[in-house]
Amino acid sequence: MTESLIPSVGVVTEIRIDTPDVKTFRVVGRNGKKCFNHMPGQCAMLSVPGVGEAMFSITSSPTNTEFMEFSIKKCGCLTNWLHMIEKGQEILIRGPYGNHFPVERELKNKDLLFIAGGIGLAPLRSVINYVRDNREDYGKIDIVYGSRSKDDLVDYQEIINEWTADKDVSVYLTIDRDQEGWDGHVGFVPSYVKELDFDTDKTVLLCGPPVMIKFTLQGLIEMGFDKAQVYTTMELKMKCGVGKCGRCNIGSKYVCKDGPVFRCDDLEELPDEY
Amino acid sequence: MYKLPFEEINKLFEAVSLNTALYVPVKKNDTVVYEKYSENTIYAYDELNTVKSAKDFFFPQVQDIAQFKLRGKSIEIINNEEDYESFAVFGVRACDAKSFEILDKVFLAEPADPYYKERREKGVIITAACEKPDEVCFCTAFGIKPWEPSGDVSVWISGGYIYWQANTQKGLELTGKIKDIFNACEENEIEYFKAQIKNICGKLPFGNLDLKYFKETDEKDIFSSSVWDEIYKGCLGCGTCTFVCPTCQCYDIRDFDNGKTVERFRCWDSCMYSDFTKMAHGNPRKTQKERFRQRFMHKLKYFPMNNEGIYSCVGCGRCVRSCPQKLNIVKVAEAFSHD
């Protein structure tokens, strides 16, 4: 197998505004079919000629056979550009890159606890929907998701309409500060997780801003979880996606190739560079 | 093994270049570079090494990837049709020959890099033994034998003769095409010469560079060592060491709008540059210390960890010679060996 770094053309067929700074883009190939298959947690390189290229996690589940989705937060040159496009715009895509959550091995038959903060839901959404679509292979599902405000909750409609409607799926939403029209929980994710006092036999999938990950992990350990039970995903600057361009390493591991999914005990072995 | 009077070396070049493009080290404009052979080429046999390494042949500083044409909302991809001509590089030293094996581990690892792979397959490496190693050489520390360089073909220049020995299938094929120009030669004719080089190599001041610390210490411990706090301060953050290094392989992917299309190309990058890991919202390597550390951690710890203990350094001494402020990997290794 070789990797020529040459992307293929993808067409943005649908743009959903999730939050003031997050949009979800539906992408298919020119032939109307999925560009490629992937596993939950894997990433793809999206680019626009002359604007830039960057790695994004694929938010849709592999079980979706029609299209891929990317939830993208506006923060740099490329993402700003993407936020300005309209339906029908072609972009460039290559992938899939990286490893994935061990949905076929370690996660199988386990009770799963998903913890996400802000745009951190993006990579987990792929797993959540994958697990929901293969419901019998997994145990109980708990989802804790928090954001700055109600408006900043990504995929809110899907969460409300589909996830909470599922049997055996418990969704716990929280926002940082109280606001009008919100009767749910208020508070930061790490403390909410502790409040919820989950059984410690669950396998945890954790994603969010670095500070949130740090404190949630601390909380989980205090609750009696072992680091080996917790999976998370990382994000660093990437160019090639195949572990050759040399910039996304944490110690001896390349996030693009050996990650982005890491088990927290493995991560601990690596130099503290993130 | 064959031989040829050294004064007839251009005859050899002529013969090789009839079969394939041939590159030979020459002195040019106050520097030493590989130049495509022509009848005016004068082989700089007394120069130990080119200033830039030979990695360009397989991993050029700029590599075109594809072009894109934008019209309205659509993007058309135009693949670059690049002809990879076969070529031979003459006079590669043992260190650089070894560097290709290291680059192979990166670029040929799954999924392989097609540009590198193609060039690697098309290239014949003709190495030359080092008659006079320099004090900056420390290849022997990595088990490299400058008296017996690897490569598809090895040559020795000694006693007025140039000795030629094919090592690989590619080498044998080339030899087959040109062997008429050679004289016959005993296999052991250059043993004394080899021994001589080996003897000189024994005197290399850092031929036995002590890398025990890196070998034996945990990556996290080396990473957090306070030695880094001191030794990076002279570093200017330029890319000289990485660009002359035969094993540095970091690259960037960039676009250029030529007015008709957007050309995507990749080019060498350097982990010494401040924007190497810079993202829109931050940079995990904030100061030159982290960048400096990365380069040497990569060469002496991370790479060996991932590649059966092989260091990503061949001791060619280029960084020792080229660093504007005289920092280099030897000093780093030494700083830790005294720790």
Next chain:
Amino acid sequence: MQMIAEKIKEKIKELTENGKISRVMGWKKGLYGYDSEPFVFENGDLRDFTYDAFSGANLCKYMIAQSKNDGDGKILVLLKPCDTWGFELLDKEHRIKRENIYALGIPCGGMVDIEKIKKSGVKGITEISEKEDTLILKTMYGEKEVNKKDYLLDKCLVCSSKEYKDCDELFMTDLCGDTAEYDRFEEVEKLEKLSSSEKFEFWRSQLEKCIRCNACRNVCPACSCVKCVFDNDNSGVAAKANANDFEENLFHIIRAFHVCGRCVDCGECSRVCPQNIPLHLLNRKYIKDIKELYGDEDEAALLTFTTEDKEPSVVYERGKNNV
């Protein structure tokens, strides 16, 4: 030199003990006797401190980073006469916190270019000792003696002044050697006299060697931008490599223009170029132009004007004699 180094060490000890300084930016002995490196000596530990014939590096630019933190106390920086010009520029352009620096002017009799010694055919140098002007080279292939004066750095060959600028104290500076007699514009003039296509050929053959390593820029005391235009993806000219001859030219023209009138002719750009491109000839051209067109002014040439300045067409007129 060794005597001077010892005296400097004593001076440093004295200043440290008096609490005047907390650390020292100097040179640290290298591996081969010719590769002393810029180093920050802390806690009064002067192990491996050296000041020898190879301490050519200009330390002034490190002061940008080293003087930043007020809490770190004063850093002593050792400056040769030509180093002080860059130091003064950095000070003038507010790039250093002068109050956190103790600038000590030290004597210089010209620094040696190891590459020149190597090019003369000396190989395998493992140790160097100095005796007055003689360098005793221990090599893997035997011992050799050379006269230091025959192998000076190019910048020292055209040493134009032993004047120290902006120093807090001058130390033994009466030991400075003489300035050079050599005309520093000679090479520029030679190039100016070439025909247009000869000039083009000359610069092409030089600049095509450029590997865009940025050493010239990063060492330059005038190139002290927080973020260089060539690194700024937003600038429109950012690049990591020279994709072709245009980009080679662009980089060096713009760099020369950006330091035009500010360049102190310290010669570091040429010293550090791994490809031996005579970059100083670009900057020195500007110095010559400014001298000829505008004479001596206090302000950098591009930051001021007179109403009687020459018109740009002077360039065409000047070039008329040599087409």
Next chain:
Amino acid sequence: MQRIGVFVCWCGSNIAATVDVKKVAEELKSEPGVVYSADYQYMCSENGQNLIKSAIKDYSLTGIVVCSCSPRMHEATFRKTASEAGINPYMVEIANIREQCSWIHKDMATATQKAIILGRAAVAKVNLNTPLTEGESPVVKRALVIGGGIAGIQTALDIADAGYKVDIVEKKPTIGGKMAQLDKTFPTLDCAACILTPKMVEAAQHENITLYTYSEVEEVKGYVGNFDVKIRKKARYVNENLCTGCGECTSKCPSRKGLNEFNMGLDGRGAIYIPFAQAIPNVPVIDTAQCIKFKTGKCGLCQMNCPSKAVDFSQKDEFIDEKYGAIVVATGFDIITLENYEEYGYSMYKDVVTSLEFERLMNAAGPSKGHLERPSDHKQPKTIVFVQCVGSRDTTGCGKEYCSKICCMYTAKHAMLTREKYPDTEVYVFYIDVRTPGKNFDEFYRRAVEQYGVHYIKGMVGKVYDDGQGHLMVRGSDLLANEQLTIKADMVVLAAATKADESARKLGTMLTASMDTNDFFTEAHPKLRPVESPTAGVFLSGFCQGPKDIPETVAQAGAAAAKVIGLLAKNKLKSNPCVARADSLICSGCSNCEKVCPFGAITYAETDVNDGTVREKRRVAVVNEAVCKGCGACTVACPSGAMDLKGFTNKQIFAEVDAICRQTGE
């Protein structure tokens, strides 16, 4: 990415006759960002503008390109149109396809092709436009006039009459300036004091004018509409509120060694003195260098004799902080010192005097009560030689290169007055050229020659020396007769060159107002804005801008006042939004931009910067948008590109260049 609408104007047949407007509209449709394109006969007409407005609404346009006439013609129109339709007026770019295309090219294909390229460049630029808003700043309704000579007084009166508060700062103890020292004025020969003193009184009594005499401007901060000025009121040692101006103190002062400045040192005065009889304010001041009390601690006669207890030796300099909307510079002039002109013997012979000294000697209020006598022996001179251009038009480096402008006329005046009062006096004038370009000037000069028989000699004076018998020998050349001549004179009068007042340079620096090499203030435009300094809110009145006679000075003073009134009449100042902006993440704080800014719009501030990698406090350039005029000089002086010009950003100009150079033959 923008949603751009392209509007191609026919301009009747002005454009459409040589440019295929349909093709232009069609071609530009496929440019990046363009979602709509149309052509119309007259885009600037109401219908045309309505077309643009409805397209903006219908296609949710974010930017528009109008291919039409020169932006100097209708840019403002279309900006207004855009703004009325709800998009930012600065999201409009004009492609000039009339003046630059249809009007100058005859071939349809060529012109059409060029129009397309110009349109492309405009589209490329609009793609990078960002909405810009005009800055607003309030205007302090108070003006400061620096200098209390005729220029300052006139400016202040005009502004005050318009109803605005004005402060005059004068460094001397009285207002009046140089004009107060003059005897008669040319060419009408009316008395200077008679026309000036009423104005001085009016200024003093005007309810809108505050006088700060014996005061200097210490510090100026702020910008147009909002200057903060610190004024130092020097201690006079006489309480202005208590003093009645009776003059008792001045007559009691035992020290008489002071040189009377007002009379050019031709007579003496006490240590406590009133400069001249009509001085305003009529309050004495103590010269501490001369005063016995200050030197020895003993004396105090003035204090003892003051009926109103106004003398106060403990007075200190006072500081006044005031805000102003506008500042008028009226610092006036002085005459050069003559140490470089030893050949004229000014410092050797008492009877060699400057014209200004002569002015005092002729004046009825002068040291000789108006009787012309020479300083050495108080005898009436019988032969007077006037020498013109002493230090003016001098290219040797000793004096000034410029023409002082007023000397020809006042010398003619002096000569004429002398001959009139003392017909037995022979008067010679050495001149290089006689310059009389003014109303009734040449007639005046001719009268001096023809009617009064003044001997005008074209030539230079080489030396003035003493013949040992109380005569001054003036050796010169007569260029017309081509001969050397020596005149035995009783008195020599030198028309010394004028120069900018020495306080001007310091003030210029404080105001960041640019000056020429002669320390005259530079005007914002030499032809079109002669009374404004390039620094917004700073205006120029009188001699400080360059040599002027009284009517010119008064005219300019009025003009400056009109400009100030225009400024103060506004409640808010709108500023051009196309101004420079410094990116603090990139700025190194090197000060290069500041040095090239003609308006002093750039300052530096220690600023917290955080680019995600580096967090530090750093010296960073700050542009004062109210002061910046948007020339862009700073953007090129900045090597890092931290300084950019809004509306003409580097990226926008690159995009225009790229668009123009883009290959088309595909």
Next chain:
Amino acid sequence: MQTDRGVTAEKEFQPKIIAFCCNWCSYAGADLAGSGRLSYSADVKIIRVPCSCRINPMFILRAFQKGADGVILAGCHPGDCHYSTGNYFTRRRMTLLFSMLDYMGIEKERTRVEWISAAEGAKFSATMNEFAGEIKKLGRSKRLGDLRCR
């Protein structure tokens, strides 16, 4: 190790010329040339800048990179700058830039500065014609150009 992709069919050489004009004098001069129907070469395309001192050497080099064959800068006459001193800076900057280009063997005739006032429509047109003619004579800019953009 570059690849030469510059294969274009040569038609009649039509130079690309960029004229940077200051808004207050030269752009107005161009307008005057227009209203006086004083024709000049269509190869000249104008970019409007507020003042000639806005013109960064990078703009000029960029133009050559992207395929321009000549670049001319036009501004107010020295002393007449709308911003009082802008063109004095331009004068120095361009003198030095052009000198460097010349020193590097790049045809100096391809770059020029002219002072053209708002009243000099005829001068504008004549200058542009003359410059365009000169560039046409010189042919395509080869020494300073980017093959990728050809």
